[in-house]
Amino acid sequence: MKRLILSLAAGAALVSATQAAAQPGFPTTPPRPQGAPRISLPQPQRMQLPNGLTVMYVRQPELPVVSAVLVTRGAGTADEPGDLPGLSSFTANMLDEGAAGMDALQLADALDLLGASLSTGSGTDAAQSNLYVLRQNFPRALQLMADVVTRPDFPEREVSRLRDERLTALARAKDEATTIAGNAFASLVYGGQHPYGRVPSAESTRGLDRARVQAFHASRYRPENSTLILVGDVDAAQMQPMIAQAFGGWRAQGAAMQMGTAPAAPTIGRTTVYLIDKPGAAQSEIRIGHPGVARDNPDYFPLLVLNTMLGGTFTSRLNTNLRETHGWAYGARSSYSMFRGAGPFTAAAGVQTNATDSALVEFFRELNRIRTEPVSADELQKIKSFVALRLPDQLETTQDVAGNLANLETYGLNASYFDDYVQRVMAVTADDLRRVANQYVRPENSVVVVVGDRSVVEAGIRAANVGPVEIRDVTEFVRE
Known part of the structure; x- marks a missing residue:
């Protein structure tokens, strides 16, 4: 009876939709997107x-909140330091x-009593601390943020705990194909001496002690290399004295460090x-790529x-090729x-083991097609x-x-970058691409990394003739 009722309901809905479609003015084509709006952030x-x-x-007072970075x-x-990969993220993770x-x-x-969230971390070129709090609780939360960044204690017990967690993660990583592929790709593209090619080992991780973190x-x-960004229900006249009280004791060490340029990327033969x-392995992890471009590249928008x-x-x-057309990959x-x-240009996917060679062929088909066929x-x-x-969004x-x-701020770009963002995107031509x-x-001139079951995939990879094949061991890229 329930199935009959559902069928009748579905039929009624279909009739209703058909009748509506027959009425004058009922839309019969999907809406087309309008032109992108001009974005203008408050200066x-x-x-x-x-x-x-x-x-x-940056004043946006619609909600009584403050986001601080x-x-x-x-x-x-x-x-x-080159012999201590992971030190920056370890230090950032220890701050709180x-x-x-x-x-x-x-x-x-x-922080919980204030309803605030505070997180710390580091990326390639900078470290960040992020605070989100109601405006009325901002003064106290700001002081906690300042304490975390400028007066961390680095307790020995917590240093040992975090170091042990990282050693455990390294031991587990030798069984994680995505980690192996990521480490191998970075190391093979840049080499172990380049900042973008270094990967932590158990030996280097054991060297992350309290003294090195403090140093x-x-x-x-x-402070001379830092910027505090406040967005939301903010007022400079009211808040600047709070900032001075919280961060004024953070001692400068002279002129701001000049960031300069990173070491030159190697050339891939x-x-x-x-x-x-x-x-x-049930699937193969594939990474294809080479050194790409820096953030200040003039061709950023193309x-x-x-x-x-x-x-x-x-x-x-x-994604259309490997997932939708062939069904070899989730993405x-x-x-x-x-x-x-x-930094690197990377093309990547996890693909079915039995389609590893075919997926490589399709990867290179798309990489070549975007260079040769008109868009x-x-x-x-x-x-x-x-x-x-x-x-x-x-x-x-x-x-x-x-x-x-x-x-x-990290890359020395002006906030007016967003003012003509849309116009610069829409100005890109087929010739530019x-x-x-x-x-x-x-x-x-690419590095191709495949992490998979060699007994199943090796013959097909060699037959695909993408390039010479070298066999490498997991222990080269995940070292306990």
Whole structure:
């Protein structure tokens, strides 16, 4: 009876929809997206403390909240000692494990009572601390943030605990194909001596002791290299004295460190496939790529459109090919990681083991096709509209705005970057795409990493003739 009722209901709904469609004025075609809106953020108000700390205020008073991001340039992975990979993230993760005499639980309790969230971490070129709190609780939460960044205690017990957790993760990583592939790709593209190619080992992780963490913090966390970005219900006249009280005791060490340029990326010769055996693997992890471009590259916008078309969205060429057309992968993607130096261009997917060789062929088909075949006007317009119409979503919340401004500060870009973002995206032409594709996508000079069951995939990979095949061991890239 229930099934009959549901069938009758479905039939009635279909009749109703048909009748509605027959009525004059009922839409019969899907709506077309309108032009992307011009985005104009409030102009940040910049101030500075005597110790060199820059403070940016962006007033968005619609909600009584404050998002604060403190970005410290020169405290990222690219700036850590070569023999201690992981030191920057270890230091950042330790900041909220005890500060100004409070232990980690006391800090967490104090933040909970304020309804605030506070997180710390580091990226390639900078470290960040992120605070989100109601405006009325901002003064106390700001002091806790300042304590965490400028007066961390680095308790020995917490240092040991976090170090043990990382050693456990390293031991587990030798069984994780995605970690193996990521480590191998970075190491083979850049080499173990380049900041972008270094990967932690058990030996280097055991060297992360309290003294080294303290030394890195003392030398790298400096007010003259930091910017505090405040977005939301903020007022510079009211808040600047609070900032001075919280961060005024953070001692400068002289002129701001000049970031300079990262070491030059190595040149990749003939494309080579590096096969790493993982017996019994249900799928193969594939990484293809080479050094790409730095964040200040003048072709940023053509590359943004190019990568979105190639592998930067669900409807991209790579994902459509490997997932939708062939069903070999849950997802295929590509990216340009842009840092102070030339970060990697990467095309990646986890594919069915029995389709490893075929997937490699299709990867290279798409990498070559985007260089040689003209892009249709319809596809180009669709991709540009997608990129442009996503911008409002990326600036929807105060946290989004603060995070994006922190990224601009890291790379010395002005906040006016967003003012003509849409116009610069929409100005990209098919000729621009052809030019940057041929300049910055190099399938003939790439590192190819395959982590999979060698007994199943090796013969097919060699037959695919993508390039010479070298067999490498997991222990080269995940060292306990």
